Amino acid sequence: MSVPLPATACAADLLAWAGHHLPTPEGRAEARLLLLHVLGQAPAWLYSHDRDPLDEASARRFGELVVRRAAGEPVAYLTGSRGFWTLDLAVTPATLIPRPETELLVEQALARLPDDGRPLRIADMGTGTGAIALALAAERPQAMVLATDLLGPTLAVAVGNAQRNGIANVSFRRGSWYRALGRDRFDLIVSNPPYIRADDAHLGQGDVRFEPPPALASGEDGLDAIRLIAAGVNDHLVPGGWLLLEHGWHQGQEVRELLAAAGLEAVQTVVDLEGRDRVSLGRRPGQSIWD
Structure with a gap:
């Protein structure tokens, strides 16, 4: 059964919601990566802004990506990029x-x-x-x-x-x-x-x-x-x-x-x-x- 997005859309709530769709430790790490991708933020942002309210469009976009990942779509295709060696590569x-x-x-x-x-x-x-x-x-x-x-x-x-x-x-x-x-x-x-x-x-x-x-x-x-x-x-x-x-x-x-x-x-x-x-x-x- 699908779990609806939380009414209060802060990062912490969205990540808790994503845990229902991606419940493994690897899945939770992927959810953080997808959220940071949507927000255009570096990982350190979550440490001090996880309770900041997020706009509805970003929350909805994150929810769509989590559902697609739960269906098996690779994270690299969802974010459009992958690190390799010292490079940042576009991936399609x-x-x-x-x-x-x-x-x-x-x-x-x-x-x-x-x-x-x-x-x-x-x-x-x-x-x-x-x-x-x-x-x-x-x-x-x-x-x-x-x-x-x-x-x-x-x-x-x-x-x-x-x-x-x-x-x-x-x-x-x-x-x-x-x-x-x-x-x-x-x-x-x-x-x-x-x-x-x-x-x-x-x-x-x-x-x-x-x-x-x-x-x-x-x-x-x-x-x-x-x-x-x-x-x-x-x-x-x-x-x-x-x-x-x-x-x-x-x-x-x-x-x-x-x-x-x-x-x-x-x-x-x-x-x-x-x-x-x-x-x-x-x-x-x-x-x-x-x-």
């Missing part, structure tokens, strides 16, 4: 929602990119919001980063996020995987491709129910996109260049085998904070500019 239903575990991919890429002013060329394929490309461009301002995506609406979000964060050393191309790279070669290629099995039950659960399926699923075993990326990588890496891929926690061995079959060396898998396989990488044989 046209994009995958950036997740904290993908920051491991950024960390591993940065560990293989010199920070001494030498020019570098980096490609991020399937960029989505631009999270990975923009994080690398921000940390390596001497690099030229190319971000690609198949879908125009998705790429438009990434372009907007570059402007939103004031990052100029990144360019954008529309296209499918290596087709978007043309004949260009890079010192490092990075991707968080779709890697979930098409029949995986998790696609019907949680936030992923609302995310774009092409950004999530990739064939019967989830590896179609990764196979394509591994097979063509040597045509787009310079000698000594690196390929880094995010993948599912159970796919490490298979991805390593694909990278090794492509002729890459120094192939390894890096685990996330939960000890699960998360990022696999390999290097094209040959001497690079930083050897």
Whole structure:
């Protein structure tokens, strides 16, 4: 049964009301985030203003967002933004929602990119919001980063996020995987491709129910996109260049085998904070500019 909004609309009353719809500790935290989003306030505001009366329009807007969240809609889509690395990113239903575990991919890429002013060329394929490309461009301002995506609406979000964060050393191309790279070669290629099995039950659960399926699923075993990326990588890496891929926690061995079959060396898998396989990488044989 729906619980009506309180007649006295202060923050404390609204959050108590939201607790009926989002009763878990995580849900209560999400309710606070949604209220602060509606009010345009920082978290500290609640400590001294939780009893201040709020206008009816704000209370109604907050109530609508809480109900939508209770129905499963992701918070990032409700607020239109998500933090990633040091960035504030716009997020829409046209994009995958950036997740904290993908920051491991950024960390591993940065560990293989010199920070001494030498020019570098980096490609991020399937960029989505631009999270990975923009994080690398921000940390390596001497690099030229190319971000690609198949879908125009998705790429438009990434372009907007570059402007939103004031990052100029990144360019954008529309296209499918290596087709978007043309004949260009890079010192490092990075991707968080779709890697979930098409029949995986998790696609019907949680936030992923609302995310774009092409950004999530990739064939019967989830590896179609990764196979394509591994097979063509040597045509787009310079000698000594690196390929880094995010993948599912159970796919490490298979991805390593694909990278090794492509002729890459120094192939390894890096685990996330939960000890699960998360990022696999390999290097094209040959001497690079930083050897």
